[in-house]
Amino acid sequence: MPDPTGPDSSKASGAPPEDPRLPLTGLRVVELGHYIAAPFATRLLADLGAEVIKVEPPEGDPHRDWGAKLNGQAVWFSVHGRNKLSVTLDLKSEEGRRRVRALCARADALVENFRPGYLERIGLGPEVLREENPRLVIARVSGYGQDGPYRDKPAFGAIGEAIGGLRHLTANPGQTELPPPRCGVSISDDLAGMYAALSLVSACWGRDRGPEGKGTTIDLDLVTSVFSLMEGMLPEYGLLGRVRQPMGAALPSAAPxxxxxxxxxxxxxxxxxxxxxxxxxxxxxxxxxxxxxxxxxxxxxxxxxxxxxxxxxxxxxxxxxxxxxxxxxxxxxxxxxxxYDMRDCVEDPHFRAREMMLPVQDPLLGAEVPHPAAPFRFEGIAPRDMIRWPGPAIGQHNDHVFRTLLGEEEKTL
Amino acid sequence: MPDPTGPDSSKASGAPPEDPRLPLTGLRVVELGHYIAAPFATRLLADLGAEVIKVEPPEGDPHRDWGAKLNGQAVWFSVHGRNKLSVTLDLKSEEGRRRVRALCARADALVENFRPGYLERIGLGPEVLREENPRLVIARVSGYGQDGPYRDKPAFGAIGEAIGGLRHLTANPGQTELPPPRCGVSISDDLAGMYAALSLVSACWGRDRGPEGKGTTIDLDLVTSVFSLMEGMLPEYGLLGRVRQPMGAALPSAAPxxxxxxxxxxxxxxxxxxxxxxxxxxxxxxxxxxxxxxxxxxxxxxxxxxxxxxxxxxxxxxxxxxxxxxxxxxxxxxxxxxxYDMRDCVEDPHFRAREMMLPVQDPLLGAEVPHPAAPFRFEGIAPRDMIRWPGPAIGQHNDHVFRTLLGEEEKTL
The missing domain is CATH 3.30.1540.10 (formyl-coa transferase, domain 3)
Known part of the structure; x- marks a missing residue:
């Protein structure tokens, strides 16, 4: 039974309200994600109105422990988890895996970013999941992709940046003792997450054109996502032998x-x-x-x-x-x-006029939290209407999802 | 009449073959784009199978003049324009604007990146276009957005990077005489283009769920697109007063x-x-x-x-x-x-095994051009099947589009 004083009793623990004006209202997406790439993909989908069910281990996505905290809670997760439903499942248990299969049977799509091969090993591979739901679209995000010789290499931080070619360019030219700086944000995870969201919705659009549409599996990786931004550099090298070099802060062809x-x-x-x-x-x-x-x-x-x-x-x-x-x-x-640093952004009149920062009451943090607006604005929808609720508590929506959606008896909860 | 020796006589000048396996086959998108952001959005949509009609001025998108050339043609455009149809229209003429309206009347969506207000001034604003086609989805990309005090500021290079907060982070910490390097690629245009593609397809999915679906207008800008990658930095500043500082190539909390x-x-x-x-x-x-x-x-x-x-x-x-x-x-x-620089990418066995570089015969360049694979891989579709043809000649598809699609008489061409 839900504890009437706990987070389960908040309004969001029931069926959160849908907004029929948002474009993806009615699209149900299961997230088997952790850290950045898959959860960023589903955050974008959730901002667009999708019903995202984030499946977390009983101790929560380790991302909940990242970065600065307030009230014992990482403040980034307020943004990263927003507009999502959280349910807890132990994928190591048969019961947990059964529920994942049951959720995917009722979903449009799944986004996951486990190491390649993991879902197959625990009996949740695409073939198994599509046996029950042939319409399921599955977007898989990994460091190097689902095949190839580096598939099983550990994806240490910033591999996409280094191997996709970006970090070679984010540098000062010529001789310097200072190494090229990191991009400063999780750029390769973000790019892969954006491509996961785009290709997933595209697959759903194609599938839903006819009644007999089938699901598909999409393979996204950090390296290719970064490599996709390399402009004309591949043909320049292949045809002309030119290797693009970093330019620092100047431009070689214009001054000052x-x-x-x-x-x-x-x-x-x-x-x-x-x-x-x-x-x-x-x-x-x-x-x-x-x-x-x-x-x-x-x-x-x-x-x-x-x-x-x-x-x-x-x-x-x-x-x-x-x-x-x-x-x-x-x-x-x-x-x-x-x-601009973050203070410059917050104080800028254009950012304010465009409502790029929106206050959101967050019961977990016990504070009004400034959230960045969604990066897409739709005619007739205010930026604040695209933030329906902040990142939920771990398992906050177990009751709603297992009982209402999966139709389970109360005793099994 | 098409010249039988010119590019109009190539196979692609007729009705290019559609691939029913691609997810966006059947989605028609008009591009009123130039340089990077809007054309990058439509390139992604075209890779996914959409029929993209790129409207260019008679002298062509100025992007065709960017970067290294072979055979008098910029090699980047072979990639940037791939899988698209090119038609030439003079928006300053009534005839050109009539054809844009006719194209939009038969399209699912429009992507544009003119300065805010320009389309309205020439009589091609969203209201006009949706009068004939209420289902038209319009994605508009600009430097600062369609409103706000900076709306009309000139968008000089790399504003998104500087004002969205990224370039402050791509830097070495502490005292140095070396300025923070540029990202090295058109990152803010790319991000805005990716968000344009995602929100456009999402709007089409929502619209096409029912027979009475209406189009909408989406406002994307470079600054917000970059700002969307600032992780937990906004709540960290707002709640705790912390301004994230650059870390260079090291991490303050882990060594070595x-x-x-x-x-x-x-x-x-x-x-x-x-x-x-x-x-x-x-x-x-x-x-x-x-x-x-x-x-x-x-x-x-x-x-x-x-x-x-x-x-x-x-x-x-x-x-x-x-x-x-x-x-x-x-x-x-x-x-x-x-x-990795581009040579490292090309020589890497994983890049080769994953077919991340694909040879494409390009009649404009008179050469076999290495293209980067699309950043999303769909089950059962080889990476090479997602590159149907390279960037077309200026106006290469005028005949096909005006005659077959718009049903114009030969004499008006």
């Missing part, structure tokens, strides 16, 4: 455009690389001599003297906080921006 | 894990931060003294002496090319990877 240090330790990115903008920029920073210098009249001349121009601009930016330097240059129509 | 310089100028990322792996790593690099050092027995001790450990590892990596250093550490089960 770079990122400059400011008095408060922050950085200002400036795009001063057109003839007219260049003159306005140099005049504003008090270097009329360079504005009028015939060597700098065209882009090729400026590229040849980029170091001299960068030094002049940096000498000026170093005298001002980044925000003031930005305002001074914007006043003379020089495109620029400081590199 | 960093990226080390090798003899060939390349970099090797090493994750040696568990007690057992640490000992194997140190033994392999000939530092048994550090393997046995009681100060380094636990992670907290190693974090306190991270600089000493990093120096020892770097002294070893500097003696070897990155590939050899990686093989030596992998032989003793230390997770590591060099930072």
């Amino acid at each position: 455009t770079n990122t400059y240090p400011c008095a408060d330790g922050k950085w200002l990115a400036v795009a001063g690389n057109s003839d007219l903008i260049y003159r306005r920029l140099m005049t504003r920073i008090g270097r009329q001599d360079l504005a009028d210098d015939p060597r700098m009249a065209g882009n090729s001349g400026r590229c040849a003297h980029a170091a001299e121009l960068d030094a002049a601009i940096a000498a000026w930016t170093r005298t001002l906080p980044a925000k003031d330097a930005q305002e001074a240059l914007e006043a003379v129509q020089v495109p620029c921006s400081r590199l | 894990t960093n990226t080390y310089p090798c003899a060939d100028g390349k970099w090797l990322a090493v994750a040696g931060n568990s007690d057992l792996i640490y000992r194997r790593l140190m033994t392999r690099i000939g530092r048994q003294d550090l393997a046995d050092d009681p100060r380094m027995a636990g992670n907290s001790g190693r974090c306190a002496h991270a600089a000493e450990l990093d120096a020892a590892i770097a002294a070893w990596t500097r003696t070897l090319p990155a590939k050899d250093a990686q093989e030596a550490l992998e032989a003793v089960q230390v997770p590591c990877s060099r930072l």
Whole structure:
């Protein structure tokens, strides 16, 4: 029986309200996910209205323990788990596996990111699950994919970034003792999760065009997801033998455009690389001599003297906080921006006007939590209406899902 | 009349074959796109089987002029334009706008990335287009979104990265004269394009559940797309006042894990931060003294002496090319990877076994062009079957689209 004082008694423990305006309302997705990639895929689907049933081990997704905490709870999970139903199942028990099969029998799709082969080993492979539900779409996310020689390699952090080709580019060119920085966010997991969501919904659209539609299995991996962003670099190498090299903060073919240090330790990115903008920029920073210098009249001349121009601009930016330097240059129509940290984002009037941060009451954290808006805005749906509830407690929806959805007797709960 | 010697005479100028196995076969999408974001969205949809009609000005998408060229043609466009139909229309002419309306009247969806307000100004706003086709889904991609105080700001390169919060993180911590590098790829356009594709297909799924489904308009922007990857940073700042700072290549809470310089100028990322792996790593690099050092027995001790450990590892990596250093550490089960450039990707046995690079005959380039595989793999569909044809010539499908699809008389072409 649910404890009337526990989280099971909150409104969300019953059948949470559906919003018929959201595009994926009516799509049921089971998540056998942990950490980032699969849960990010289902978070996007849940923002879009899907009914996502997150299956967690009795101790919860280990992601619930990641990062800064309030009230003993990781604050990231408030966002990462939002709009989802949480149920607890022990996949090592026959009872747990039976319920997974029962959930998948009633679902449109499954998203999972176990190591390749694991679901098959515990008797929950695609063939088994589609025996009961031939319409089930299964999106599988892994480090290296479901086959190939690296399939079983441990996916240590940031492999996608390193092996997919991104981290080679996120670097300063030439000689430096400083290694290329990490991207700073879980970019390869995020990309794979986004592709999982896109290919899953596409498979559902194709399946649902006719009454006889069949499910399918989709193989997503971190390396290919990152590799997909490598622009024209593969044909450039294959046809012309060119290997794209990192450019740091500058561009080799335009000047001055770079990122400059400011008095408060922050950085200002400036795009001063057109003839007219260049003159306005140099005049504003008090270097009329360079504005009028015939060597700098065209882009090729400026590229040849980029170091001299960068030094002049940096000498000026170093005298001002980044925000003031930005305002001074914007006043003379020089495109620029400081590199925003989270405080800059929160204080920015455009972020506020666009409701990019939304307060959400979170009973687990015991606080009103600022959530980022969903990254897609639909006509007639306010950003706040796409956040129906924050990340749930572990197993908060066991009762609703097992009893109402699976139709189990109370005694088996 | 089509010229029998020109590109219009190629097979693809007729009705290109559809593949009923692809999930989005039967979905018709009009692209009013240029450069990256909207065309990347439609490239993903086209890889998934959608019939994408790319509307270009008579001189072509300016993206066709970007990057390295062969045979006078940019090689990136072979990938960026693949699986699409190209038609040329002059939106400044009444005839061009009439054809856009006619195409949208017969389409499921439109993707566009003009400056906000432009389509309305030329009489092709959502209300106009949905008057004829109430089912039309419209995905609009812009730098800052369709409203808000920055809506009309020029979207100079990499704004999403800078303002969405990513570039602040892709940096080395503390004092350095080197600015944070750019991400190295068009990450904010790519992310916005991916979200456009996902939300568009989701809107079509929701619309097509019933016969009376209506279209909708979706607002995507580069800044929000990047901001969506900021993990738990918004609640961490809002609830705890913490502003996430860049970490460079190291991690503050685990050691040794960093990226080390090798003899060939390349970099090797090493994750040696568990007690057992640490000992194997140190033994392999000939530092048994550090393997046995009681100060380094636990992670907290190693974090306190991270600089000493990093120096020892770097002294070893500097003696070897990155590939050899990686093989030596992998032989003793230390997770590591060099930072792959495009040559490393192409030569990697896993990339080859997974068919991540596929040769495509490209008549425009007059060459067999290596294409990256689609980032999603569907059961029973070979990666090469998802690349039906390379980026088409400008207007290559005018005849097919205007005559067959719009049913125009030959004389009007």
